[in-house]
Amino acid sequence: MNVNKIMAELERKHPGESEYLQAVREVLMTVEDAYNQHPEFEANRIAERIVEPDRTFTFKVVWVDDKGDVQVNTGYRVQFNSAIGPYKGGLRFHPSVNPSILKFLGFEQIFKNALTTLPMGGAKGGSDFNPKGKSDREVMRFCQAFMTELWRHIGPQTDVPAGDIGVGGREIGYLYGMYRKLAQENTGVLTGKGMTYGGSLIRPEATGFGAVYFLRQMLEKAGMDIKGQTIAISGFGNVAWGAATKATELGAKVVTISGPDGYIYDPAGLDAEKIAYMLELRASNNDVVEPYAAKFPGSQFFAGKKPWEVKVDIAMPCATQNELDGEDAKRLLANGVKVVAEVSNMGCRPEAIDAFIAAKIPYGPGKAVNAGGVATSGLEMTQNSQEQLDGRGGRRQAAPDHVVDPPRLRGVRHREGRLPQLHEGREHRGLYESRQVDGRAGSHIGRFFSMKKDELSSSSPFLSPPASINNIMQAAPLNWKEQYIFEKKHDTEKHVRY
Ligand code: NDP
């Protein structure tokens, strides 16, 4: 592969699409040596084929605001690659959204999804709609209008969107409602759904929690403990919330959060009350963190600044792309940063990554660090397709207490040295059935453990057992209320690399 030649051709075809070109260059440079050892890759022009999206849909979204005025936005879906499974990736609603950003995200999604080992292709979509300051009804009307176009391009076997920046549980609900109406079917075409209509437990936490589990593995490898480490987190959205919650629970001190208005430095560290307030700030839809400083004395607000100037042990960018540049990296390193776990997609600029690698500190790339989110979406897809076959039409009752209940999991946890294997079905079937949770969320997870290999392969298009169930567990270390099913003694290290 000749990276410069491929890049020159791509720049010619997609002039000015800086984020897209940046993401492609980063991947090609990283794989160049390994790729060139495989003449069959070159012969089949794999690199040239993978850097172009399969197709991109662009559509007009017309809706009416609360004043009765007509608003026009642009909607997109970039279906990048479906070589290993249906297109999968989030929807982003943010004024900055454009084809370049969605192509970079869709491109990265291919590799992240492959890394989970689940059969999911790469995609991304969204709109330049700005949710800031919009009423609930305006968000609803926008989502409905958006779906009147998107629905014809997606499907449970073809393309399965989810949320991302500006798209959370509320938006997924509005989007899914309109999809159901138009497609006349009740299938798991979106992930990140609510628990009453086919959602999966812990999806909201999965990205942030998964990132902290990944960070913990990085620290362990480097001979460090997460306890007592100071962490700078950027953003104050879904991912920042999950990461701050889990890091705090594990005894780290999260000393910053940030918004478009600046960052908060709280030397005492976040706690449950402060994290709850962070959610409140987010829900206010004003996109500011400044009020935190007035509410919690001892903390300070720095207008228009990024949190990377604070002296910390660990940096976790959790907001958006290119939020940590070469200068930020130098400052972090000068202040003695020990580990960087990139949680946002392409959160670090290439100069920053080069600086961390040159300084020989562990740097975890976003595609690996944040993969717990999409891996849990993979689990939701599997649960939904299973429910279709069961005739439950994607509907399911939430039973968090049953899923997270320690005694139920004990039998699994206590199996020495191994993750639950599908062919060890009987024991697990007993374990789950004994709790009489059929028809609830827990039973679906239980059913996967209890299924025989041939049952699962014929019934679920999204799992190729028996490896897949293990892979779900390894790629998305689901924290069922601290009942961490696989422990260090399992062979997770082999799979969770950075
Ligand atoms: P949220 O919308 O919940 O939060 C995003 C945060 O980033 C907000 O604080 C937001 O403020 C800020 N932000 C977004 N765009 C910009 C910008 N252009 N400049 C400055 N700040 C910005 O999104 P998530 O927490 O879900 O996503 C955060 C990151 O994690 C993204 O990179 C996303 O792609 C990635 N990610 C998310 C996953 C998920 O499951 N949610 C899974 C894997 C990765 P504001 O809106 O005001 O700009």
Ligand code: 8G0
């Ligand atoms: O669940 C998903 O498909 C999803 C949603 C938001 C972001 C991402 C990601 O991996 O970046 C995936």
